[in-house]
Structures are given as structure tokens and as C-alpha cells.
Amino acid sequence: MALRTILASILFLTLHIAQAQDLKVMSYNIKYDNVNDTVNNWNDRKSDMVRLTKHYSPEFIGMQEVVFNQLTYLDDALENYNYIGVGRDDGKKKGEFSPILFNSKKFKVLQSNTFWLSPTPDKISVGWDAAMERICTYGLFENIENKEKLWVFNTHFDHIGTEAREKSAALIIEKIKEINSDAIPVVLTGDLNLAPETKPIQFLKKEMIDGREASLSTFYGPTGTFNGFDHSRILDHRIDYIFVQGFKVQNYIHIDDRMENNKHISDHLPVMAILKK
16 A cells, blocks of 8 residues: 555544544524414424534534423434433423433433522422523433543523522532532533623633633634524524533534525524534
8 A cells, every 4th residue: 555545544544533532512492382483383493403403413412492392303303312301390291391412322321310490409499580490401421432421411591580590500500519529521501591791601601611712713603692583683692602611612603504494493593512622
């Protein structure tokens, strides 16, 4: 074999190995299935959401506003994925989930749980001045190939309660410190219903790394993540985030992919980070 061919083969293998070690994580508020949505109905959006997910093929997706029929549809349509999570209304199937979808061909769940964002996190409850129940689902995952572990937390903060959002951020950090005694890398995804300059986000940035700010590559996409299903809206309202501990952030993207008719797939853009240890 010629030296040039050998070198080319080595380069290809090196790049392939490097890419295989990258970890793609997505946060995505998919907008709950509201039967009163006539213009942006779930049934008109769901197949495009599946196509988007398969195209980017993240290893983990922290979703928000997911009701059970949406979850079962996605679970069936995304063949390589499984999920963890429960409904916030009854700890089973009722109400919105904040599920974590994961590539079950690459990762297995070692443990998982959900807690409520309230002073009584182990009970179904509404916290502080929140308008409704809010939850955080988390899991410890192991890479099937190399046995490396990571924690993934996914949440959806209240849209009304100022105190609830502050206390929710503090509670999640408290839980991470309590659970992660072995200093395993951590990812936190979520629709936090907060702009970057707000107190809870600034608190989270002191405790974890804001993926967008830490990206080694130039950030790509609109500044904001909330679109309200308005295709002409200026996208400058950022409320969806990926925070990390123990990872380098290779890329950070706000994905503005749309349906063929130029409508948004959800009223939030998916956020994706490509991570490396």
C-alpha cells in the first residue's frame, strides 16, 4: 500500500474516531398538543419534528411541554431512542412531561428520577408562586461502548412565578451537588422562561457553564429561541438553554429549520450543543 494511501487512511480513521466521541445534546420545547390549535396543530407538525430529530440525531434530547400522546408518537417514530420521565400532574402519565430522549443504541440508563420544583420536591406539588406543577427529570447514563458516564437533567421553569424560577434554579443546583458526588460530567437542558441577564440565569452561570458562551466555534443561528409560531418575528428572545459541567463545548446552535410552508415546527427553536470531554 502506498504511503499516501496509508496516511489518508490514518487521517480518515482519526477524524472518524474524533467525531464518534462527540456528544450531541438538544433542548427542545415541542409545544404541547392543544386540540384548540387549529393553525399550528400537533398533527401538522409532528412528522417534521421527527425528520428534524433524525437529521441532527443528537444522543440526548431534553424536551419540554410533552404530553403522553406526543411522547408515545415520538417514541414509536424515533426507532433508536428511548426515554425517561413522568407526567407532572400524577407522577405517571398525566400532564406535561419533561422527558429525556436518548439514543439507546449508544447509551443505557443506570438510574433515573423526577423531582418537583417546590419546597417538597419528592411530592407532587406546586412550588412557591408558580402557576402550576413544574418538574425536573434526570438520569445517569453510561456509554455502551466506552463505559463513560454522564448525568443529564432536563426541566421547564414556571412562566409566571418570579420566586419559583429563582428557587427552582437553586434547587436544581442543590440536587446536582447532592447526587453527583463522583464529579461525573453533567448536562442541564431546559426551557427556563428567563432571559440571559436575569438573576436565576446569572446564578446558573456561576455554578455551571453556559454552552453558548463557552462554545469553541462561533455560535450559529438567531439570538433568540422563542418564536411564538410567528414566521416574521425577530428571534431575539432567548429562554432555552444548555448548561454543562465537565465538558468542552465544540459548537452551539439555535436551529431555525422550518416546514416547507415556512411555518415553525414548534413555538420554540431547538437548541443543540456538541460536547467533548
